[in-house]
Amino acid sequence: MFKILTLNNISVAGLNRLPRDKYEVASEIMHPDAILLRSFKMHEMEIPKTLKAVGRAGAGINNIPVEKLTSMGIPVFNTPGANANAVKELVVAALLIASRNLTQAWDYARNLEGDDASIAKAVEAGKKKYAGTELPGKTLGVIGLGAIGGRIANAVIGLGMKVIGYDPTVTIQHAWNLSAEVQRALSFEELLSEADYITFHVPLIDATKNMLNAERIKHMKNNAIVLNFARGGIVDDDAVIKALDEEKLYAYINDFPTNENKNHPRVVSLPHLGASTFEAEENCAVMVADQIQDYLENGNITNS
Ligand code: MLT
Numbered sequence: 001m002f003k004i005l006t007l008n009n010i011s012v013a014g015l016n017r018l019p020r021d022k023y024e025v026a027s028e029i030m031h032p033d034a035i036l037l038r039s040f041k042m043h044e045m046e047i048p049k050t051l052k053a054v055g056r057a058g059a060g061i062n063n064i065p066v067e068k069l070t071s072m073g074i075p076v077f078n079t080p081g082a083n084a085n086a087v088k089e090l091v092v093a094a095l096l097i098a099s100r101n102l103t104q105a106w107d108y109a110r111n112l113e114g115d116d117a118s119i120a121k122a123v124e125a126g127k128k129k130y131a132g133t134e135l136p137g138k139t140l141g142v143i144g145l146g147a148i149g150g151r152i153a154n155a156v157i158g159l160g161m162k163v164i165g166y167d168p169t170v171t172i173q174h175a176w177n178l179s180a181e182v183q184r185a186l187s188f189e190e191l192l193s194e195a196d197y198i199t200f201h202v203p204l205i206d207a208t209k210n211m212l213n214a215e216r217i218k219h220m221k222n223n224a225i226v227l228n229f230a231r232g233g234i235v236d237d238d239a240v241i242k243a244l245d246e247e248k249l250y251a252y253i254n255d256f257p258t259n260e261n262k263n264h265p266r267v268v269s270l271p272h273l274g275a276s277t278f279e280a281e282e283n284c285a286v287m288v289a290d291q292i293q294d295y296l297e298n299g300n301i302t303n304s
Pocket of ligand 1: 038039057058059060061083272274275276
């Protein structure tokens with residue numbers, strides 16, 4: 001019998017892949033053979049002596065001590081691509097939310113007071129105050145050219161946007177098979193100087209920590225919009241908030257609320273919603289359960 005310890009809720013569709021006659025799965029279990037988790041921070045946890053594998057139902061692995069586990073001969077599995085559509089859809093929504101001032105306008109309308117005549121007057125004022133911009137012809141800079149970045153590129157080309165890309169580790173030609181415009185290889189600084197919107201889809205590693213900082217913001221177009229649905233720490237929030245206050249940047253939409261960013265009028269912070277859809281949770285759980293099973297039963301490493 002293999003024992004599987006779940007440190008976060010894992011979709012039942014994934015857990016059902018593990019036959020009950022061979023697997024015992026529980027959120028509290030002694031001597032686990034494998035751990036399944038999402039965002040649980042494993043760094044401070046004592047590694048069980050029986051542990052043979054760790055599986056993350058998600059793409060990022062910065063909550064897992066990968067080096068330590070690898071040195072102990074314990075592979076770490078993740079599920080790149082399995083939740084990419086969910087992130088893509090939220091990024092497209094964020095582009096529209098920022099361009100049309102939707103959160104501020106919604107707040108404005110919700111707080112209207114008085115009789116219908118005074119509300120109608122305020123509607124006229126709001127219509128002017130919250131007038132937005134459109135996406136066609138604007139340029140989106142995608143930083144990180146993996147499964148998510150490629151999907152976003154395709155989606156926004158469909159909305160009439162231009163797309164440019166940069167990745168700290170791979171070239172655009174290597175990563176994407178899209179239109180000639182998208183395939184232009186750019187340095188990060190070039191991308192920043194051409195993009196009306198930038199969106200991050202890189203893992204949090206030493207090379208990407210504070211990748212967007214005060215110095216780099218200087219290269220950006222005035223009124224550019226920053227989206228971060230990758231990880232907190234990739235964007236230097238203090239530098240972005242200063243640039244918003246100085247009206248250098250227009251808006252910042254992110255998935256990582258902090259005391260500093262959550263109440264700023266030009267910031268929309270969401271509670272790590274990028275991959276939180278029913279479908280994505282199911283896809284990730286199924287993929288990681290299959291990987292763990294294949295490893296425990298056959299010794300196969302299909303992704304790590
Ligand atoms: C990911 O790394 O893919 C996401 O953080 C997954 C999640 O939200 O659990």
